[in-house]
Amino acid sequence: MEGGSGYSDVLVGLQYGDEGKAKIVDILADQYDIIARFNGGANAGHTVDTPHGCARLMQVPSGAFHPGKVLYIGSGCVVNIEKLAAEISALSAQGADLDGRLFISHRCVVVQPIHILADRAQGQDIGTTGNGIGPCYADLAARMRRGVRTTVQLRDMLADEDNAISLMQANSDSNGFHVTLDESTEAAWVKLLASTRSAWKVVRKFVSDDDLFLSGKVENGARVLFEGAQSVMLDVVQGDQPFVTSSHTGPAYAYVGGDLPCKFHRKSIGILKAVVSRVGAGPFAAELGGARSARYCADAATNGIGRDEERERINVDALFASGDDFDVGMGLRVLTGEYGTGSGRPRRIGLLDLPQIRHVVARHGIDELFINKCDCLTYFSKTPKRVVPVIAEYHAGPAGLRPVIAEYPTFPPLDIHSRPHTIPASLEELLRSIEQSVGCPIVGIGVGPGRADNISFTPSPVH
Ligand code: IMP
DSSP, X not given: OOSSOOEEEEEEESSSSOSSHHHHHHHHGGGOSEEEEOSBOTTOOEEEEETTEEEEESSSOGGXXXXXXXXXXXXXXXXXXXXXXXXXXHHHHTTOXXXXXXXXXXXXXXXXXXXXXXXXXXXXXXXXXXXXXXXXXXXXXXXXXXXXEOOOBHHHHHHOHHHHXXXXXXXXXXXXXXXXXXXXXXXXXXXXXXXXXXXXXXXXXXXXXXXXXXXXXXXXXXXXXXXEEEEGGGOTTTSOTTSSOXXXXXXXXXXXXXXXXXXXXXXXXXXXXXXEEEOSSSOOTTBTTHHHHHHHHHHHHHTTOOHHHHHHHOOHHHHHHHOOHHHHHHHHHHHHTOBOTTTOOBOEEEOOBHHHHHHHHHHHTOOEEEEEOGGGGGGGGGSTTOEEEEEEEEEEETTEEEEEEEEEEOOOOOOTTSSSOOOOHHHHHHHHHHHHHHTOOEEEEEOSSSTTOEEEXXXXXXX
């Protein structure tokens, strides 16, 4: 930590989640002292490449594999105690010891067993992750129902574990989600409750009752990187209700859910990916194959069709050769591995949507961009037109907004092992035109899943 006051930066995804935020956090972590989460819970699935192989993070910040870094889970997060305990143990087995460096706000709200049961029973229309996130935030806002407290915070667990468990029990009995506990749900509930008790023994020592934890550190020079979960297009208010998550996902919320005064804010970093994806239901104007793709992916999720089944029965080259949007989307999904980290669900695939990015950059005051998966754009050279299509504008027409596609030359696969790194001229042309179009400098591009597969980019002097 440096002398004098520190600062904080906020990193958020600008599309529908899964933009590769964790990979960028992992790359940037050396520039910070603390990596902090401020929203969401076990619905986030962050994958990082580590010296011990790939690690999957859900609630723990992505700096877990940087031994000297402090990790903080802010009060805006909802905590699944059982999953968090399992994650802490798994990380420890993978060489990331969190003792003495993970701190969790005592104000975090506990995801109760009834929330998980309610979400599993009722989340299908939205295509939620089934982690109880929506019901948990709903009960937080409700506070009390028929004389029964609906929310349990970690501080309630700290104060009196038995009482907190009784509150969860009472909230389950009078729950507001119309979930009736029949024999099988009752058995599931009892099991979830028992595992919450034993998991609490693991989690308890990481909970901090110091509301000034982060501000104290920053006043003493610490540099904080806030890591957003989900993405700004899934914000509970700014996204497309009801097909959103239940928390605020924009960078401003880091200073509510992250327990730090906003006076320490330095910059906001936006993460994109060059081939866009969305899981679950909801509007996705740039989707390749439109409604057909949305239907296909929803059915595939219901029927348990994932990566292996698609790979087995699909001839990728034939799909690209057809040039049909639905086929190209499927081909891109298979080649770029776009399946849910937790669920394995096939993700819906779409084109880079510049008007959408321009809007979220302006709305959230994004200062700089990283664009992941730029290497994936080379797959467009398999299509008959051999161009990279990008949505440049939307024009109003009789049937609503119509996307206007700009076409850029394709480029050969990038050799990320070459030194110095070179970016093909046609990719550079595309990146410059993205900067101009969305009004924000690009500072780095991802060209593969590994830590080293990243190229820094000198932004042009836009705006
Ligand atoms: P929930 O957050 O589980 O309630 O799910 C609400 C919507 O957000 C669904 O469409 C989910 O697929 C989506 N969602 C939640 N978490 C993530 C994520 O980490 N990446 C991408 N989509 C997500």
